[in-house]
Amino acid sequence: MAKKNSKIKTKASSRTTIRAKIKDTASHTRAKRAVTKHAAGTAALQYIPWHTIPLEELNPLLQRQFVVGQEIMVARVLLKKGCIVPEHSHHNEQLTYILDGALKFWIDGREIVVHSGEVLCIPANMPHKAEALEDTVDLDVFSPPRADWINKSDQYLRGTK
Secondary structure, three states: OHHHHHHHHHHHHHHHHHHHHHHHHHHHHHHHHHHHHHOOOOOOOOOOOHHHOOOEEEEOOEEEEEEEOOOOEEEEEEEOOOOEEEEEOOOOEEEEEEEEOEEEEEEOOEEEEEEOOOEEEEOOOOOEEEEEOOOEEEEEEEEOOOHHHHOOOOHHHOOOO
């Protein structure tokens, strides 16, 4: 009788494991579909000159353009002197490369000024705020792509300053 109960438990355990694997696979498939949906057509090589991408005006002091790949996003951000990017955080890792100008960041209890030719690497989920000390052109790289930018739910950027 003990052997029979053992077999029943093993079968039940196997069914539970199979259900868990199916659930994980379904979840992974949904996640893959979400990435594919916002990066539709990006599996192939892309050549995209910045001048062909319309500037999105987020507020009077802030404009941006971005390109989305499968697992990465690059954004060209134009900030007028005095533009404030309010404190925020996101699950995306971020590299900020200042092409021209300077941004002052408040991050991890520090103030860091990033000048033209310098890079700041911001880990995922780290709150940060920035101010343009002069007119600035910033190149931001995100991994994974910023869903809030893609679906335009980034209200923290769409203020007046």
